Amino acid sequence: MSNEIRVFIADDHPVFLRGLRMIIESERSLKIVGEAAAGDLALERIVALKPDVAVLDVNMPEMNGFELARALRTGLPETKVIFLTMHDEEATLNTALDLGVRGYILKDSAIAEIVNAIKQVARGRDFITPKLSGFLVARCRAARDAGGAEFERLTAAERKILRLIADHKTTREIAAELFVSPRTVDRHRYNICHKLGLRGINSLVIFAIENKSKIS
Secondary structure (H helix, E strand, O other): OOOOEEEEEEOOOHHHHHHHHHHHHOOOOEEEEEEEOOHHHHHHHHHHHOOOEEEEOOOOOOOOHHHHHHHHHHHOOOOEEEEEEOOOOHHHHHHHHHOOOOEEEEOOOOHHHHHHHHHHHHOOOOEEOHHHHHHHHHHHHHHHHOOHHHHHHOOHHHHHHHHHHHOOOOHHHHHHHHOOOHHHHHHHHHHHHHHHOOOOHHHHHHHHHHOHHHOO
């Protein structure tokens, strides 16, 4: 079916991996296209299969989730990454968001939350488990403090994308409106974050919304 969300899963615990497969396959709109128990093998298969979403553990042999997310951001940005992990530390969450990870959920999350996260991320939105929402406060403050002279460094194209982000447009919606590829939009997002000193896509969204009236 053309509307199916193609999902790849990677975890080095076979029992958990099998359970995750059962959860995802129970949802008719989701389809498992591949799996792996090691990071290097996951990268190889993800590049070949080009899934819509890759659900990854952080701790994996050969190549960890951070290294894998970094490689995918560079080589296959169309595939959105979700971390499904036991790590509930603020530092781990921040590192993941800095690498462009679009979803972050814990392994003790409810089944419905895992399924919802995959669907939301596939639509181009971000999903952070509510259990860690308190850690986003510092990132929100950083977003509010960003701007000033750096804001003037944005190109016309970057300002246009920032306005659309402020209007809650997804990457795909922005790409369609500007007649560019989603990959181009993602590249602009990262450039904007770099120029404004923002850490991760979530901070960019917050900044865009709070500074909407200033974006010309």
